[in-house]
Amino acid sequence: MIAPSSDPRWERLRKAVALEPVDKVPVCLEGVAWCARVTGMTLEEFLSDATKATKANIDAFRLVGNADCANNPSFASSSLNFLWMTGVKRPGYELGPDEPWQVEESGLMTPEDYDRIIEMGWPAFQAEFLNERIRPGVLDEFLEFLGKGPSVVEQAKAADMPFLSMGIIIQPFEPLCGGRTFTQFILDLYRMPDKVEQAMQVMFPGMNDAAIAGCAALGSPGVWIGGWRSASRMLAQPLWDRFVWPYIKELTLQVDAAGLIPILHFDSDWTRDLPRLLELPAGRCVLSLDSMTDIRKAKEILGDHMCIMGDVPPALLSSGTPDQVREHCTRLIRDIGPTGYILQSGCDIPVDAPLENVKAMADAAEAAAG
Amino acid sequence: MDALCIAGFLGSGKTTILLEAARALTDGGARVAVIENEIGEVGVDGGYVREQGLPVRELFGGCICCTLQVGLVETLRSVRDSYGPDWVVIEPTGLAAPGDILGLVADTIEGLDLVRVLTVVDAERWSMLLEVVEPLITSQLESADVVAVNKADAVDDQQLAAVLAAVRRLSGDALVLPVSAATGAGMPALLRAMS
Numbered sequence: 001m002i003a004p005s006s007d008p009r010w011e012r013l014r015k016a017v018a019l020e021p022v023d024k025v026p027v028c029l030e031g032v033a034w035c036a037r038v039t040g041m042t043l044e045e046f047l048s049d050a051t052k053a054t055k056a057n058i059d060a061f062r063l064v065g066n067a068d069c070a071n072n073p074s075f076a077s078s079s080l081n082f083l084w085m086t087g088v089k090r091p092g093y094e095l096g097p098d099e100p101w102q103v104e105e106s107g108l109m110t111p112e113d114y115d116r117i118i119e120m121g122w123p124a125f126q127a128e129f130l131n132e133r134i135r136p137g138v139l140d141e142f143l144e145f146l147g148k149g150p151s152v153v154e155q156a157k158a159a160d161m162p163f164l165s166m167g168i169i170i171q172p173f174e175p176l177c178g179g180r181t182f183t184q185f186i187l188d189l190y191r192m193p194d195k196v197e198q199a200m201q202v203m204f205p206g207m208n209d210a211a212i213a214g215c216a217a218l219g220s221p222g223v224w225i226g227g228w229r230s231a232s233r234m235l236a237q238p239l240w241d242r243f244v245w246p247y248i249k250e251l252t253l254q255v256d257a258a259g260l261i262p263i264l265h266f267d268s269d270w271t272r273d274l275p276r277l278l279e280l281p282a283g284r285c286v287l288s289l290d291s292m293t294d295i296r297k298a299k300e301i302l303g304d305h306m307c308i309m310g311d312v313p314p315a316l317l318s319s320g321t322p323d324q325v326r327e328h329c330t331r332l333i334r335d336i337g338p339t340g341y342i343l344q345s346g347c348d349i350p351v352d353a354p355l356e357n358v359k360a361m362a363d364a365a366e367a368a369a370g
Numbered sequence: 371m372d373a374l375c376i377a378g379f380l381g382s383g384k385t386t387i388l389l390e391a392a393r394a395l396t397d398g399g400a401r402v403a404v405i406e407n408e409i410g411e412v413g414v415d416g417g418y419v420r421e422q423g424l425p426v427r428e429l430f431g432g433c434i435c436c437t438l439q440v441g442l443v444e445t446l447r448s449v450r451d452s453y454g455p456d457w458v459v460i461e462p463t464g465l466a467a468p469g470d471i472l473g474l475v476a477d478t479i480e481g482l483d484l485v486r487v488l489t490v491v492d493a494e495r496w497s498m499l500l501e502v503v504e505p506l507i508t509s510q511l512e513s514a515d516v517v518a519v520n521k522a523d524a525v526d527d528q529q530l531a532a533v534l535a536a537v538r539r540l541s542g543d544a545l546v547l548p549v550s551a552a553t554g555a556g557m558p559a560l561l562r563a564m565s
């Protein structure tokens with residue numbers, strides 16, 4: 001949650017989430033690799049240490065000048081291994097020092113692993129999987145990154161940079177889909193749905209407890225709930241109803257009960273299932289869209305129920321002109337805001353987006369406020 | 371410059387058909403360049419197409435979200451300026467719908483005359499895919515100009531007829547043709563329909 005504050009930026013964010021009128025639509029920066037590129041840090045250096053990643057976030061935040069907050073103040077590539085059970089090619093290791101990291105979905109998980117998950121439980125399986133099938137030491141890297149949480153928070157505070165989230169949590173669909181590959185996983189859902197469901201039910205209880213408690217202890221206002229391959233666009237309705245929604249709903253309630261803002265970071269197209277989000281607590285959640293979901297439909301259905309965040313198209317930020325970005329943002333503010341809206345890129349600001357385009361996004365919010 | 375987008379679910383036969391289409395275009399005297407957007411074991415399709423002697427650019431997502439749109443505009447511009455092809459053939463990932471990129475490409479690339487969409491359907495896995503990922507399959511058919519119902523060799527006549535009928539119901543005005551990229555059956559008719 002966000003406490004009432006004398007800082008106008010925090011106050012705007014608090015009111016946006018609570019669906020109260022704001023003096024200006026708050027602007028949030030989300031773009032991990034972009035922060036490095038725009039501040040002249042190589043991606044290799046950016047990933048080398050949590051506090052370096054935070055420094056790039058802070059420097060980029062200052063370069064833009066009039067944004068209200070950053071989304072996540074730090075980043076580690078090991079978090080991608082941890083979330084999706086896939087390999088990740090890293091700058092400076094498998095890739096050149098400034099090449100963007102790439103998730104490698106190569107199917108390291110087998111159908112027999114459902115039984116192993118059921119027998120071993122998720123934490124033991126995950127630890128073994130990460131170290132034995134992805135890369136020895138990758139779990140320690142991730143734990144070391146988490147251990148830097150308190151210094152990251154201190155760094156952001158000292159730099160006077162508000163941020164929304166210190167963590168990402170997920171429902172079982174995502175790591176299973178990542179570990180198996182999308183093609184194999186949907187085949188599993190077809191051939192052995194009961195086995196997959198049994199594994200999910202073993203995985204889910206407690207799966208995100210440590211992350212939620214950690215975010216609360218760090219004073220993070222919210223937590224990301226990630227939705228990628230589990231999007232409505234991907235799955236037939238009966239499968240989505242069975243394998244996705246119950247878990248997202250329960251997670252959202254868990255985060256809310258811990259006093260944190262559930263930030264539903266939903267990539268791809270979730271338009272079909274927007275009405276289901278009315279089942280979530282009113283005035284307490286944020287729906288963050290990546291420009292594939294119909295954001296105007298989201299406003300129509302959920303405008304009185306939850307804050308909407310997004311969704312300046314990444315392609316526009318990287319290839320458009322500042323004028324085009326400004327116009328697009330002005331329309332978004334008019335149609336989705338000013339109440340219950342946070343202006344942000346759709347998913348990440350692309351690594352090659354010119355600074356002028358990101359400034360144009362932040363300027364549009366200021367101009368609209370008059 | 372014209373663009374041909376070859377969409378379709380993962381493993382439906384996009385790259386196999388792309389190579390045939392590119393070969394037919396090249397044989398007709400056209401300059402052809404290929405853009406591959408990959409997920410999974412990245413670099414596989416790009417490397418394969420390159421081995422077949424075609425100029426290729428690859429787009430990788432940094433994330434698992436579909437980031438095709440991001441690098442596509444820059445890549446298309448760069449291919450246009452550096453190679454000057456008559457045709458650029460784009461293979462998006464099997465999780466993308468061509469409709470997601472069409473508007474963007476048509477609006478932002480100067481010098482692009484025509485964008486054609488060929489969607490490849492996997493006849494062998496059709497009923498499974500429809501049961502599990504129906505919205506994705508439907509979205510891939512929505513903006514198709516031509517639909518190739520591929521792997522006709524792997525199903526019997528009755529199954530093929532059923533898939534063709536179902537695909538025609540979901541594809542609006544698109545021309546729907548059965549093919550086997552593996553045996554070459556139906557490929558000449560498909561390539562004629564595309565040109």
Ligand SMILES: Nc1nc2c(ncn2[C@@H]2O[C@H](COP(=O)(O)OP(=O)(O)OP(=O)(O)O)[C@@H](O)[C@H]2O)c(=O)[nH]1
Binds near residue numbers: 550
């Ligand atoms: N039986 C049969 N197999 C085919 C046919 N066309 C392609 N295949 C096989 O299907 C598999 C996938 O073919 P690709 O052309 O790589 O398919 P794709 O859609 O490009 O796959 P991704 O890029 O991974 O999404 C390969 O093993 C091909 O040999 C066909 O007409 N009949």
Ligand SMILES: [Mg+2]
Binds near residue numbers: 385415461
């Ligand atoms: Mg391919």
